Every structure is written in C-alpha cells, then in structure tokens.
Amino acid sequence: MKxxxxxFAVFFAILxxxxxxxxxxxxxxxxxxxxxQITITLNEIGIRDGEPFIDPISYPEITxxxxxxxxxxxxxxxxxxTFRTIFSDGSMSGLGDRLIYIFINGNDSTVxxxxxxxxxxxxxxxxxYKMDHAEQFIEQMTEILxxxxxxxxx
Numbered sequence: 001m002k003x004x005x006x007x008f009a010v011f012f013a014i015l016x017x018x019x020x021x022x023x024x025x026x027x028x029x030x031x032x033x034x035x036x037q038i039t040i041t042l043n044e045i046g047i048r049d050g051e052p053f054i055d056p057i058s059y060p061e062i063t064x065x066x067x068x069x070x071x072x073x074x075x076x077x078x079x080x081x082t083f084r085t086i087f088s089d090g091s092m093s094g095l096g097d098r099l100i101y102i103f104i105n106g107n108d109s110t111v112x113x114x115x116x117x118x119x120x121x122x123x124x125x126x127x128x129y130k131m132d133h134a135e136q137f138i139e140q141m142t143e144i145l146x147x148x149x150x151x152x153x154x
Contacts, residue, residue, distance in 0.1 A: 025078035028131070031114055031124055032074055032104060038062045039103040042142060046097050059145045069144045079122050079131040090126035094119055100138050 032038070040059040047053070062070070096118035104112040115123040120134040131137070 029074040037105040088128040
C-alpha cells in the first residue's frame with residue numbers, strides 16, 4: 001500500500017512538473033536572431049462602408065536603430081503554449097482587427113515568420129500560441145516603425 005502511494009505521488013509530481021514546463025512563458029526575443037534581417041508588415045482589417053477591407057503597411061527597410069528597439073520590445077513580451085498548440089498547424093481564426101507579420105530573413109530566404117494578432121494569438125513555426133497584451137505590443141511596434149531614422153531626416 002505504501003509503495004503504491006509513493007509511486008502515485010512521484011507520477012503526479014512528474015506530471016505536474018511537465019505541465020508547468022509546457023505552459024511556462026517563453027520570451028518572444030528568442031524567435032529573433034541577433035544577426036538576422038527583419039521585414040515587417042502590418043495589416044489592418046475591418047469593414048468600411050459595408051465592404052470588408054485589408055490595409056497592408058509594409059516596412060521593408062528596418063534601420064539598425066529600429067532593429068535594436070524591436071529587440072528591446074520583444075524582450076519585454078512573452079508567449080506561451082496552449083492545449084491546442086501541440087495539435088495546431090499554424091492556422092489561426094478570430095484574428096481581430098490588426099495583424100503584424102515579422103519576417104526573419106537569413107541568407108536570401110525567410111528563416112522564420114512570426115504572426116501576431118490583436119486578439120493575442122501568435123503563430124510561430126506552424127504552431128499557434130497565446131500572447132498576453134498583444135494589442136499593446138502591436139501599438140508599440142508601430143510606434144517604433146513610424147519613427148524616422150537619422151538618415152531619413154537628413
């Protein structure tokens with residue numbers, strides 16, 4: 001009887017530790033490579049005059065200052081797995097009114113794509129995760145991208 005109780009307690013402790021590790025928040029900055037090139041696209045989605053619309057804004061040239069600010073911003077945010085992450089294929093629904101796509105480019109190819117919706121859904125490597133305060137992240141990202149660089153001001 002005592003051996004059975006100990007085995008059950010050990011099994012339960014391992015199961016609990018596994019759940020805690022699985023749902024532990026992961027820093028968003030881990031998805032970005034320090035030497036990678038970044039391209040960002042923002043889509044605003046909605047209905048205007050009874051017709052659906054998507055307004056894409058592309059930021060193809062990210063300056064070093066903006067890149068440093070983006071890394072700092074990503075250090076402040078994290079994402080986490082959900083019960084659906086393990087079975088997800090990267091598709092997302094219920095995206096809200098804003099989507100930001102962060103393309104991480106390597107040697108002439110896209111290495112990674114991060115999709116963040118204003119509802120807090122985030123897609124990385126064909127898996128879907130959850131991100132708290134995603135709308136705030138998107139707003140701060142657009143502020144960084146809207147700042148002109150020193151070279152553009154001259």
